[in-house]
Structure formats: C-alpha cells, structure tokens
Amino acid sequence: MVEQIDVSARAAAIEYAIRDVVIPAVELEAQGHEIIRLNIGDPLAYEGLPTPEHMVASFKAALDRQDNGYGPSYGIPELRSAIASAESAKGWDCSADDVYVTHGVTEALQVIFAAFLEEGDAVLVPGPHYPPYMAYPQMYGGTTLEYRLDPDDGWRIDLDDIRSKMNDSVRLLVLINPNNPTGNVASPEEIDSLIEIAASWPKCTIIADEIYDGLDFTGHQCSVASRSDSASVIVLNGVSKVYFAPGWRVGYMAWHDPKGTLGAVRDGVERLLRSRLCASTPAQHGFLAGLADDSGWLSDHRDRIRRRMDYCLERIASIDGLECEAPGGAFYLFVRITNPELATDDKAFVLGLLHQHHVLVVHGSGFSPEFGSGHFRMVCLPSVEVLAEVFDRIEAFLRG
Numbered sequence: 001m002v003e004q005i006d007v008s009a010r011a012a013a014i015e016y017a018i019r020d021v022v023i024p025a026v027e028l029e030a031q032g033h034e035i036i037r038l039n040i041g042d043p044l045a046y047e048g049l050p051t052p053e054h055m056v057a058s059f060k061a062a063l064d065r066q067d068n069g070y071g072p073s074y075g076i077p078e079l080r081s082a083i084a085s086a087e088s089a090k091g092w093d094c095s096a097d098d099v100y101v102t103h104g105v106t107e108a109l110q111v112i113f114a115a116f117l118e119e120g121d122a123v124l125v126p127g128p129h130y131p132p133y134m135a136y137p138q139m140y141g142g143t144t145l146e147y148r149l150d151p152d153d154g155w156r157i158d159l160d161d162i163r164s165k166m167n168d169s170v171r172l173l174v175l176i177n178p179n180n181p182t183g184n185v186a187s188p189e190e191i192d193s194l195i196e197i198a199a200s201w202p203k204c205t206i207i208a209d210e211i212y213d214g215l216d217f218t219g220h221q222c223s224v225a226s227r228s229d230s231a232s233v234i235v236l237n238g239v240s241k242v243y244f245a246p247g248w249r250v251g252y253m254a255w256h257d258p259k260g261t262l263g264a265v266r267d268g269v270e271r272l273l274r275s276r277l278c279a280s281t282p283a284q285h286g287f288l289a290g291l292a293d294d295s296g297w298l299s300d301h302r303d304r305i306r307r308r309m310d311y312c313l314e315r316i317a318s319i320d321g322l323e324c325e326a327p328g329g330a331f332y333l334f335v336r337i338t339n340p341e342l343a344t345d346d347k348a349f350v351l352g353l354l355h356q357h358h359v360l361v362v363h364g365s366g367f368s369p370e371f372g373s374g375h376f377r378m379v380c381l382p383s384v385e386v387l388a389e390v391f392d393r394i395e396a397f398l399r400g
C-alpha cells in the first residue's frame with residue numbers, strides 16, 4: 001500500500017454522528033435497498049414542508065438581476081437591519097451593527113470559537129447537544145464540557161451541575177433553546193438562573209442558539225438576550241430551521257454586550273469575517289424576504305410538524321422497549337431504549353435497525369457519550385404514513 005501523508009490530529013478527531021451513520025446506509029442503497037432516513041434535521045427531505053414561495057422568489061430575483069457579487073463581510077445592510085428589528089421584537093435592544101451574517105450558524109460557531117478560545121479554555125454545553133459544539137472547540141485548543149439535562153424530568157437543565165462546573169476557564173456557556181436532540185425548551189426561570197451564573201464569571205459569555213425558536217410548542221420559549229442586563233450573550237439563528245431553507249447556508253450572530261466587555265473579541269470576530277469574505281449574497285435576499293413577511297405560513301408548517309410529532313409520541317408510548325420525554329420544540333425525538341442489553345450499545349442498535357429493517361436513525365451517544373447513550377435520535381418530519389411504517393419496522397426489530 002502507498003504510504004499516506006499524515007492528516008492533522010485536529011481533522012482526524014472530528015466526528016459528526018448525524019452524517020457518519022450515512023456511510024453504511026449508502027452502501028445498502030447501492031445494493032438496491034430503500035432506506036427511510038430519519039437522521040438529518042432537514043425539513044426539505046420530507047413532504048409538505050417547503051421553503052416559502054416568497055423567499056424562493058426573492059432569492060431567484062437576486063440571481064436574475066445579477067446580484068451575484070461578493071457582499072459586505074458582515075452581511076448586506078438591509079438584512080442586518082431586518083435581523084436587528086426581528087431580534088428587537090423579541091425584547092432586547094439590537095442594532096444593525098450588532099448583527100453579523102454568516103454561512104449558517106455552523107460558520108458562526110467556528111468564528112466564535114476561533115475568537116474566544118485559547119489553549120486550556122472550555123466551552124460548557126448541554127448534555128446531550130448538537131455535535132459541532134463538541135467537534136469544533138478542540139480545533140482551537142479548547143475543550144468541551146457538558147452540563148447535565150435531566151432525562152427523567154423533560155431534559156430540564158441541571159443548574160447545580162452548571163454551577164459545579166463553572167470556573168474562569170469556561171469562556172462560553174451554551175444554551176440551545178429548543179435543544180437538539182432532546183427538544184427541551186428552557187423556562188424563563190431557568191434562563192434567568194443561567195444568566196445569573198454566567199454573570200458571576202466575568203470571562204464567560206453565553207451562546208444562545210435559538211435556531212429552533214419558531215418551533216416552540218410550549219408557549220414559553222423566550223430570547224436569552226431579552227432577559228440579560230448582566231451577562232453578555234451571542235444570539236445565533238438563521239434560515240435553516242424556522243425558515244425551512246437549510247441548503248441556503250445563511251445564518252447570523254447578534255451580539256448583546258450589556259457591560260461593554262466584548263470589544264476586543266468582537267474586533268477579532270470582525271477580522272475573521274473580513275478574511276472569509278462574505279455569506280451568499282442571493283441567499284441573503286431570500287432571507288430578507290422571509291423576515292419581511294408576516295410569517296403566517298409558519299403556523300401551517302408548525303401544525304404539520306406537531307401532528308407528526310404527536311403521532312410518534314403515541315406510537316412510542318405503545319411500544320414495549322421504548323420511552324420518550326415529550327419535546328417542547330424543534331422536530332426531534334430523543335428516544336430511550338429501555339432494554340438494558342440493547343441500550344448498552346446504542347450504535348449497534350442503530351446499525352442493527354438499519355441493516356435489518358432499513359430505517360436510519362442516529363445513536364444517542366453521538367450527541368453525548370455521557371448523557372446521550374442508551375438513546376437514539378429520530379426526526380419526526382415524515383408524513384404519518386411513512387412514520388407508521390417506521391414504527392412498524394422498529395417494533396419488528398425489537399421483537400426480533
């Protein structure tokens with residue numbers, strides 16, 4: 001065999017459970033099997049959840065008028081203003097200058113970690129959590145620590161666990177609200193406590209990943225920035241989930257700095273953003289149209305998702321061997337495997353289900369070895385007919 005050139009340790013360490021399980025699925029597809037994929041949170045892969053027409057039209061119009069050049073590094077001014085208005089409407093004073101448009105929230109995360117972290121710094125994230133919060137900090141010398149979400153109490157935040165893990169090296173405290181993969185929505189009281197904790201550590205900034213905020217079924221989801229006059233907060237959001245356009249790759253960060261301590265790090269972020277040029281220009285016009293609309297269409301999409309989620313919860317409740325805390329938002333179910341033998345190796349469970357019954361879900365340990373193992377995550381976005389087939393197959397797998 002030809003000797004291979006070394007890969008960097010940082011790239012070799014990257015894992016992304018949601019896409020890693022696709023490799024065996026693709027092999028099965030190549031053999032002619034049809035796989036029901038429930039691994040990726042992409043509404044466009046499922047029936048009845050399209051990107052709204054008016055957003056698509058605005059994206060297309062930008063292409064037609066040759067608005068295809070590089071844009072300003074922090075985002076086109078109209079979009080920055082519209083995002084600032086949308087954030088201000090959530091209850092805090094956001095100006096266009098506080099907004100930076102990125103190539104999705106994912107790019108915003110990389111930029112934030114690059115600007116905040118030095119060797120030995122930590123990022124404290126919910127356990128379980130969306131995998132890039134584990135994968136990226138290590139690229140910048142940081143480590144990811146997890147705080148516990150209570151699996152027996154709707155994945156409520158364990159505030160004492162956060163308190164016990166805070167110290168000066170925790171530079172970023174992350175709240176994903178609603179959370180992926182568990183769907184828990186933090187109450188205003190939980191958010192206030194989290195802000196109070198962060199505020200007592202002057203080097204700590206809160207990341208509030210609110211990318212699922214419009215998909216809240218509890219009625220109590222609220223903006224973290226709107227509740228903080230002490231801790232600094234970086235709000236993350238974009239078109240991927242609530243605007244049903246994940247392939248456009250547009251998101252943003254909005255900086256709330258009530259104590260004025262983030263000037264230097266913000267300068268670093270701006271340098272990084274200038275050096276990577278800009279986010280997609282026509283896609284930004286598409287997002288702008290979404291923000292300008294009254295978004296009445298969203299309630300239809302949300303109701304459809306809710307019906308599908310309710311169907312899943314009913315089926316799970318009727319299946320011996322599975323349990324699930326009802327999510328408060330987003331479109332995932334984080335399902336507990338109750339049979340201890342099957343639960344000890346959740347990846348083997350997922351691969352068994354894939355090979356024997358051609359249903360693709362993601363192992364819970366991919367979202368947190370400590371707090372997610374013994375579970376699997378599935379999206380609840382397919383039509384009820386497809387979901388009925390999914391649960392019939394899962395039942396057959398558990399019987400077998």
Ligand SMILES: Cc1ncc(COP(=O)(O)O)c(C=O)c1O
Pocket residue numbers: 041103104105106107130176179180209211237238239240246249250251
């Ligand atoms: C919590 C969370 N944040 C961010 C993202 C990705 O956002 P974007 O598509 O804007 O990069 C996801 C995608 O699943 C997510 O679940």
